[in-house]
Amino acid sequence: MAHIDGRLLWAERLTVSYRASGRPALDDVSLDISAGSIHGLLGRNGAGKSTLMHALLGMARLDSGRVGRSPGVRVGWCAQKLVIDWFLGVHDNVLLGARLRGLTGRSARRAADEVLDAVGLSDKAPRDPEELSGGEQQRLMLARTLAFDPDVYILDEPFVGLDALVKRGLMGVLRERSTRGSAVLVSSHELDVVEHDVDHITLLDGGRRAFSGDRGAFIARFVPMDTVRLVFDRPVTADDEAGVAGSRLGGANALEVEVPSGSPIPDLLSMAASLGGVIDVVRTASTLGDAVEAAYDRMGAGEGR
């Protein structure tokens, strides 16, 4: 696989309409998917996430713009709706992914066994897909995509219906694949699952790109401040409060101060040390979920369009 500037797959100013009139489902959206990254595609229901994924896969009719792919890059997709070969058994569905990757014989079977194990379906391998639960069928689709082991994973709401342990395990497998150089584009409303693993965020709002950048920049943009709490082993005095610029009382034994999201705070720490009696410094960092909530609030109020 060769790539251009680390980019494996990209969209340039895509506009897609499902009907001739009315607002486009995707409006002038650009996106780069780079090797080794996990890229979260976020947005409310109907924001255009699936449409963008379909466009990247070459499955949407473009009004304008273009999709580019570096030479030899293989793209794998796990759809939001169930796409399973119901005429094949569980193991053979996964084997299909390994064969599409070019593996044959024992190595294909081994690859299929490995991913069935990774998604916790080894014991269901001899079954037919209709004998699986909804969550297991979802895992089967993911297993097939993992067996294909593409350079770019396009995963549309892959965690719906999965239990917490399986979700975490799958996120770990995706992280491992990205560390080996694959790229992952994942849409999800389950921010707690992707919270610690996404490097890059693109946020869509009504078909338009409202944000694209790294995770830290996203949080800083929508929740610009963290709260730091200085806890004392004694009541806070007026001198303490005056000594920490911008602080407020946080109960009898604590001061609270707002600092820029994610920023180092050496001055505040040395100030705390000089006050005497500070026994704990607790920083409440904003999460991806906080930032998305704040972003959706602002988008509801018209910002970001």
Ligand SMILES: Nc1ncnc2c1ncn2[C@@H]1O[C@H](COP(=O)(O)OP(=O)(O)OP(=O)(O)O)[C@@H](O)[C@H]1O
């Ligand atoms: N086949 C279609 N025909 C007509 N309109 C469509 C079609 N598919 C999607 N749309 C419309 O395009 C817009 C974007 O839909 P899309 O499925 O891309 O959103 P999404 O962000 O993936 O939403 P969700 O989070 O609910 O999955 C929506 O307004 C939707 O109603």
